[in-house]
Amino acid sequence: MAGMRILVLGGTSFVGRAVVGEALTRGHTVTTLNRGLTGPDVPGVEAVRGDRSHDGGLDALHGRSFDAVVDPSGLVPADVLRTARILAPGTGFYAFVSSVSVYPDWKSVPVDERSPVHPGEPDEEGDPADHRRYGPRKVGCEQAVHLVYPRDRALVVRPGTIVGPYDNIGQALWWLDRISRGGTVLAPGEPSRPLQLLDVRDLARFVLGRVENWASGVFNTVPDGPNTTMGAWLGHAVTATGSGAELHWVADEVLLAREVLPWWEMPLWLPDLPENAAAWATSGAAAAAAGLTCRPVSETVADTWRWLASGGRATSMPNLPPVGMGEVRERRILRTALAGR
Ligand SMILES: NC(=O)c1ccc[n+]([C@@H]2O[C@H](COP(=O)([O-])OP(=O)(O)OC[C@H]3O[C@@H](n4cnc5c(N)ncnc54)[C@H](OP(=O)(O)O)[C@@H]3O)[C@@H](O)[C@H]2O)c1
Incomplete structure (x- = not known):
């Protein structure tokens, strides 16, 4: 429609910004609701100020009606419940951006939409910056949506790792920044290790395509199977940045012996451990059948680098470990690894 x-x-910020951009490109009239703290609204929207974290913070939405709402920012179930209840009388369709973190078990392959999820509560309150309950709260947020909106009027997407311009988590950005500085770069684990990365713009296109048709459902929004490898990913970064960086691969065991923190200190690195067995094997079959398409990862890397090189920066996320390894520690680990060759 x-x-x-x-x-x-x-x-x-990131996902919401991409959804707004896609919606405007498709000719829709877009209203955004936020506190005006994180960043400027995308030009072309009607910007409405509000705070969904407390009663009274959403007065600006009372009496408003929309054809659909997209909620990329819900982290606390009570906030989602509050928002859905206010919107339900005048807004027919609710699209919620959840996460594959709703699944607690990453030992069993595959993780698909029927896999067990964390227990959740649709009215749980809390601080959105407390990431310890991120997965259970995303379950609670989904429940809140389904409590207010009938199943055929609600879309839930569960992305895995999202990458692209305006990234606000920073794993991919750290690699681009590190590789742009050139020299010998510590590359973690195996170059052939698979990755499953979704470009934020492909996520936005999928969400909008379904919103336009009020097409409901629950989908893992990930590429259906790994769409790149750690080696290819870092290789694209070398090409995009033109830095001539040389990758030196250091085995999982060496990094674990040095207590390198997977995922955070070495971004995107998940060593071969039982608890990571399914990490890059989430089933995206249902989303693929419903039309999710994924652009080449090389395009994502090139566009993200262009944005970063023109001044783009990751916003720091409170209460999360720092992203990336410091230069001194990288040199030390590389020195030991190279000496042991
Ligand atoms: N990045 C990944 O790899 C990944 C993977 C899986 C799932 N996800 C999910 O994807 C979503 C990403 O969201 P995003 O940050 O990119 O979305 P976004 O919509 O681009 O940015 C978050 C927005 O929420 C607004 N906001 C924050 N607190 C608010 C409040 N109390 N009241 C009203 N507005 C508020 C912020 O503006 P103000 O601060 O100005 O209010 C900002 O506009 C999250 O739900 C995350 O769980 C991400």
């Missing part, structure tokens, strides 16, 4: 009135809850 062209020319819809779409409300985006948030819309100024």
Whole structure:
């Protein structure tokens, strides 16, 4: 349906920003609701100020009606419940951006939409910056949506790792920044290790395609199977940045012996451990059958580098470990690894 009135809850950072951009490109009228703290609204939207974390913070939405709402920013179930209840009388369709973190078990392959999820509570309160309950709260957020909206009027997407311009987590950005500085770069584990990375713009296109048709459902929004490898990913970064960096691969065991923190200190690195067995093997079959398409990873890397090189920066996420390894520690580990060759 062209020319819809779409409300985006948030819309100024990464996923929400991409959803707004895609919706405007498709000719929709977009309203965003946020506190005006994180960043400027995308030009072309109607920007409405509000705070979904407390009663009274959403007064600006009372009496408003939209054809659909997209909620990329819900982290606390009570906030999602509050927002859904206010919107339900005037807004027919609710699209919620959840996460594959709803699944607690990453030992069994495959993780698909029927896999067990964490226990969740649709009215759980809390601090959105407390990431310890991220997965269970995402379950609670999904429950909150389904409590207010009938199943055929709600879309839930569960992305895995999202990459692309305006990234606000920073794993991919750290690699681009490190590789742009050139020299010998510590590359973790195996170059052939698979990765499953979704470009934020492909996620936005999938969400909008379904929103336009009020097409409901619950989908793992990941490429259906690994779409790149650690070696290819870092290789694209060398090409995009033109730095001539040389990758030196250091085995999992060496990094673990040095207590390198997987995922955070070496971004995107998940060593071969039983608890990671399914990490890059989430089933995206249902989303693929429903039309999710994924651009080449080389395009994502090139576009992200272009954004970063023109001044783009990851916003720091409170209460999360720092992303990336310091130069001194990298040199030390490399020195030992090279000496042992
Ligand atoms: N990055 C990944 O790899 C990944 C993977 C899986 C799932 N996800 C999910 O994807 C989503 C990413 O969201 P995003 O940050 O990119 O979305 P976004 O919509 O681009 O940015 C978050 C928005 O929420 C607004 N906001 C924050 N607190 C608010 C409040 N109390 N009241 C009203 N607005 C508020 C912020 O603006 P103000 O601060 O100005 O209010 C900002 O506009 C998250 O739900 C995350 O769980 C991400």
